[in-house]
Amino acid sequence: MSTDQLIVVPVVLPLLGAALSMVVHGHRWLQRVIGAAVLSLVLAAAIALLVEVHQQGVVALHVGAWPAPIGITLVADLFSAIMVVVSAATLLAVFVYAIGQPRTDSLSHWFHPVYLTLAAGVALAFLTGDLFNLFVAFEIMLMSSYVLITLGGSRDQIRSGTTYVVIGLLASTLFISAVGLVYAATGTVDMADLSMRLEDVPVEVRAALGALLLVTFGVKAAIFPLFFWLPDSYPTARTPITAIFAGLLTKVGVYAIVRTQTLLFPADEPSLLLLTLAGATMLVGVLGAIAQGDMKRILSFHIISQIGYMIMGVGLFTVAGVAATIFFIVHQIVVKTSLFLVNGLVEFHGGTANLRRLGGWAHRKPFLAVLFLLSALSLAGLPPFSGFVGKLGLIEAGTDEARWVIVAVSLLASLLTLFSMTKIWAGVFWGAAEDPVAGGAGDAPSPPLMLGATAALVTASIVIALAAGPIYDLAEQAAAGLLDPTAYRTAVLGS
């Protein structure tokens, strides 16, 4: 296999694995082995791809040897490759956690195949070079998420799952309409080709197309004011499912915003619209989190708040800003997922995620408390954790452009994040439970796979902080590639 063809592995292998997993349904151990093997191979291929892209520049594969812009192209630039590596690692960790958690993959024979198609959809969204294929990737991912979020079919899941599917389908309808309008205006859906042809489109049409795509991806990324579906639906699913959604799905929306805004609708100066949305997203998300009395819901509101930071970096339209966004996404995927996994362990022992009905776990499960504390401080952005590096980069990029308002808002949101993390800490790990639940496992040892997967992700977030220098350099190169798409165009279209 030539190195160019590595790019199909993260998409095709999980799909094949899903098919195989369906064939052997009923043999849970076989399904587990298939899932773990496929996701490990995908991670290995993703790392090889990242090395390849880092050394050789943008890799493009014309599927079926049809040249762009006629055929379908898979493209891996540095940004895509970084995202594929981080998402593959997270998918593997959460998969191990799901195997370890009682009553998760045994809930249904369909957990394994659907989880693998989710992995394929996420990878395709990162690697596709074609707007219509991006739509298909979103659908693969969303269809899998619809099944996963309602797996179990409890009353609460059906109630919130219905809202989730309706919102998802509405956004998809908007997306496909946007693709149709883009095609009508330019006659192509290949993104490299589009980035050139859109320059000739009248500025009003261009602005309308840009806004339509922003709304579409805004729903998926849960930016203000399109976030309301997220805190309702995510907490009702099983923990590993919520964790992978929290870590990856909204970030795929952010990826799409970054890709389309930088490649198709580039701007020379900071976008007031994006910065306003970013600020509102940060504040509304964090204020919503403070009001909640349930650990899972607090964390769900924080997903929204942190999306604001990612949009802030893109809105600045500078290499420093976009680099900070890329670093921040990497940090968020790992930290957010690990926080949800910690929440799963708390629920396992305490029987609930309700803050009033938990308490004193710092003494009963000190290791769990340490895992939470490390992730929570990183989320709040305290030095020396990875969140600090990301936020520092964003604030530096903001002050470079003299955008003081967004800098102030982001600092305020950080402070409030710390406040709501201390609320979880005080509720879960300190004090005594007011009205403990009987259903939890109590002081029984944690399932080793659950604890191991969580610890691995928390370690990964510490490694991100320790290796912040090289990772940040990589993010800066990726950002430079996004803001100057010459290499991307050449790789896809030829010179």
Next chain:
Amino acid sequence: MIVTSALVVGVLFAMGTYLVMQRSLTRVIIGLVLLGHGANLLLLLAGGPPGNPPLIGEDGPLADPLPQAMALTAIVITFGIIAFLLALAYRSWVLTGDDRVENDVEDRRIARADLDPFDDGRPT
């Protein structure tokens, strides 16, 4: 011809939007179906004016096959998701005996809570 089709797209979108905002899940689903039809027609229109022959035919401009392929893909995807949504609606009807879309329960509770940071509105 293209004006008529554009009007049809607009009407489909308008009706779909109205239905999606209803409380009854059945109406929401019908609304989504109409929105999907609107989007598919829009895709078809993106390929240029109707009336041109397909790949093989007389001389002159040919119909663009790409938007038709895209519409076909979109139809299949919408079909699948609508089927799934109908299954959810049926399950919801089995569980609650009603097809109203309910509010976020926890949200309501928090709206009732006072300013004590640990009060979640549950009766004590």
